[in-house]
Amino acid sequence: MVPDFLTIAEAGELIAKRELSPVELVQSRLARIEQLDGKLNSFIRVLSSQALDAARSAETELAAGRWRGPLHGIPIGLKDIYETKGVPTTGHSKVMIDHVPREDAASVRRLTDAGAIVIGKLATHEFAFGGPSFDLPWPPARNPWDTSRFTGGSSSGTGAAVAAGLVLAGTGSDTGGSIRGPAAFCGLAGLKPSYGRISRAGILPLAFSLDHAGPMAWTAEDCAIMLQAMAGHDPVDPASADRPVPDYRASLAGQVKGLRIGLIRHFYETDNPANEAIRQGIANAAKVFEDLGCSVRELRLSPLADWAACGLTIMLAEAYAIHEATLRERFTDYGEAFRDRMALAALISGSDYVQALRLRRELVAEFTTAMADLDLVITAAAPSEAPTFDAVSKFAIFERPSLTMPFNVTGSPAMSVCCGYTQAGLPLAFQLVGKPFDEAAVLNAAHAYERATSWRSIRPHSPLP
Amino acid sequence: MKTQAMTRAEVEAALARAGLDIPEREKPEIAAAAHFVEEMVVRLRRNREVAAEPAHIFPPPGE
Numbered sequence: 017m018v019p020d021f022l023t024i025a026e027a028g029e030l031i032a033k034r035e036l037s038p039v040e041l042v043q044s045r046l047a048r049i050e051q052l053d054g055k056l057n058s059f060i061r062v063l064s065s066q067a068l069d070a071a072r073s074a075e076t077e078l079a080a081g082r083w084r085g086p087l088h089g090i091p092i093g094l095k096d097i098y099e100t101k102g103v104p105t106t107g108h109s110k111v112m113i114d115h116v117p118r119e120d121a122a123s124v125r126r127l128t129d130a131g132a133i134v135i136g137k138l139a140t141h142e143f144a145f146g147g148p149s150f151d152l153p154w155p156p157a158r159n160p161w162d163t164s165r166f167t168g169g170s171s172s173g174t175g176a177a178v179a180a181g182l183v184l185a186g187t188g189s190d191t192g193g194s195i196r197g198p199a200a201f202c203g204l205a206g207l208k209p210s211y212g213r214i215s216r217a218g219i220l221p222l223a224f225s226l227d228h229a230g231p232m233a234w235t236a237e238d239c240a241i242m243l244q245a246m247a248g249h250d251p252v253d254p255a256s257a258d259r260p261v262p263d264y265r266a267s268l269a270g271q272v273k274g275l276r277i278g279l280i281r282h283f284y285e286t287d288n289p290a291n292e293a294i295r296q297g298i299a300n301a302a303k304v305f306e307d308l309g310c311s312v313r314e315l316r317l318s319p320l321a322d323w324a325a326c327g328l329t330i331m332l333a334e335a336y337a338i339h340e341a342t343l344r345e346r347f348t349d350y351g352e353a354f355r356d357r358m359a360l361a362a363l364i365s366g367s368d369y370v371q372a373l374r375l376r377r378e379l380v381a382e383f384t385t386a387m388a389d390l391d392l393v394i395t396a397a398a399p400s401e402a403p404t405f406d407a408v409s410k411f412a413i414f415e416r417p418s419l420t421m422p423f424n425v426t427g428s429p430a431m432s433v434c435c436g437y438t439q440a441g442l443p444l445a446f447q448l449v450g451k452p453f454d455e456a457a458v459l460n461a462a463h464a465y466e467r468a469t470s471w472r473s474i475r476p477h478s479p480l481p
Numbered sequence: 482m483k484t485q486a487m488t489r490a491e492v493e494a495a496l497a498r499a500g501l502d503i504p505e506r507e508k509p510e511i512a513a514a515a516h517f518v519e520e521m522v523v524r525l526r527r528n529r530e531v532a533a534e535p536a537h538i539f540p541p542p543g544e
Contacts, residue, residue, distance in 0.1 A: 225536075225537065321524060322524050324521075325520075325521040325522070325524035325525060326524075326525065328521055329521055329522065329525060340499075343501055344499075344500040344501060344502070347501055347502050347503060347504075348502075348504060352507065355503075355507075356507055356510065356511050356514075359496055359501055359503060359507075359511045360511065360514060360515065360517065360518050362495060362496055362498075362499035362501060363487070363492065363495055363515055363518045364518060364522070365522075368522045368525060370535050371522070371525035371526055372525050373535030373536045373537055374525075374527075374529060374533050374534065374535045374536070375524075375525050375527070376535070376536035377533075377534055377535060377536040378527070378533075380536060410510070411514050411517060414514065414517035414521075415517075
């Protein structure tokens with residue numbers, strides 16, 4: 017009997033020792049999807065026969081002594097903006113419902129080369145932007161901790177599927193917080209790596225200069241394993257960074273003692289005030305790091321609204337350029353949340369866009385200076401636990417400045433880390449941010465925090481509430 | 482509702498100029514949300530040196 021919940025590290029070890037069969041593991045996840053996804057809507061498309069074929073191939077390879085690494089035989093899900101050869105990639109939209117790519121996205125190829133098994137395509141906000149929406153070809157994903165609640169977005173299906181144990185990990189994308197938001201609301205570890213660390217080739221774009229691909233999993237260690245496979249230079253992506261990729265899993269053994277951490281308190285105390293549970297969770301997390309030998313000091317940056325204005329203007333302008341022709345021709349084929357938010361982009365001028373890019377340079381310089389004598393930064397990932405669906409308005413992204421957008425503006429590696437649960441059992445999270453291309457430091461600190469606390473042992477109830 | 486400089490007619494004219502065929506039912510809500518954009522773009526403008534560069538560069542081929 018395969019346990020309902022396994023991390024990649026656990027399953028990978030069992031598979032390597034031939035104590036767990038990839039076929040059994042995939043069958044167990046398919047059964048779980050069958051059992052639970054009717055309530056979660058996390059999958060747009062389940063690739064049962066393809067996944068079982070891949071699992072049988074993995075088993076044959078393992079029997080022949082060819083072990084590809086810790087992802088070999090591990091079932092994962094892909095946000096449905098990651099292109100998959102011969103399998104529709106829709107962006108969760110009527111607009112691209114018939115889009116069947118001829119190639120896998122570069123990151124998908126890297127994951128399957130590492131032995132991961134794609135078990136299906138996962139729900140997203142429409143084109144990673146418009147949601148949660150009830151007027152799309154598929155319903156929005158629901159939060160496994162409480163199915164009346166929002167998963168966060170836009171990597172909504174990945175958040176739900178990983179948290180419910182339907183897959184062991186998944187891919188997300190993050191243009192303003194779309195990995196870190198759902199990771200926070202679903203109690204996961206979600207890493208937005210540095211801009212350029214993972215190829216964007218073959219991923220439906222939202223905003224070219226802010227889009228980041230990344231992993232979502234149960235632990236920092238699993239994110240490290242996923243990142244190891246996904247990262248690396250890709251000449252097809254003009255933004256891809258030609259930088260060495262370190263051994264992320266090995267970096268988890270690193271020291272945290274002596275790390276210098278900045279706490280950006282004003283972001284979540286005054287600029288976008290978080291509720292008491294979040295504030296307490298972050299205060300407790302800061303104390304855990306101090307107990308581990310880190311120093312924590314307050315850091316002040318420009319108001320959060322400046323960062324959000326910069327990022328949102330760039331996002332809207334770039335996204336509008338991508339969708340402009342289709343918006344003109346097929347406005348109502350998009351969901352209402354996507355199309356009405358995008359309509360606001362028509363009010364942004366070319367000068368506004370360039371001013372946002374000028375501000376971006378200034379904000380990046382400000383953050384670089386602030387980080388000069390720091391190793392990491394902590395702040396909130398969201399102002400509250402997951403809200404109910406009816407509490408999320410169409411223009412919610414404009415109403416309060418995003419706590420995650422600053423690190424899309426800077427392109428820094430940033431991660432959501434679970435830091436407890438509300439009295440009702442909903443996950444809380446903080447955000448851990450590092451210097452460019454130092455994902456290893458972020459993962460190492462998150463891993464140390466997870467080991468120092470008990471939060472990773474708590475999973476959603478089954479049957480789902 | 483926040484103060485908004487653009488009138489509903491001005492917003493609708495801008496959307497029409499962009500070629501967007503917006504359902505009547507959605508127009509008032511979009512128009513009423515225009516203040517979000519106005520508030521954002523005000524924050525983008527600073528007293529900058531004339532040569533203050535944007536955060537993108539164009540790398541010539543071969544560089």
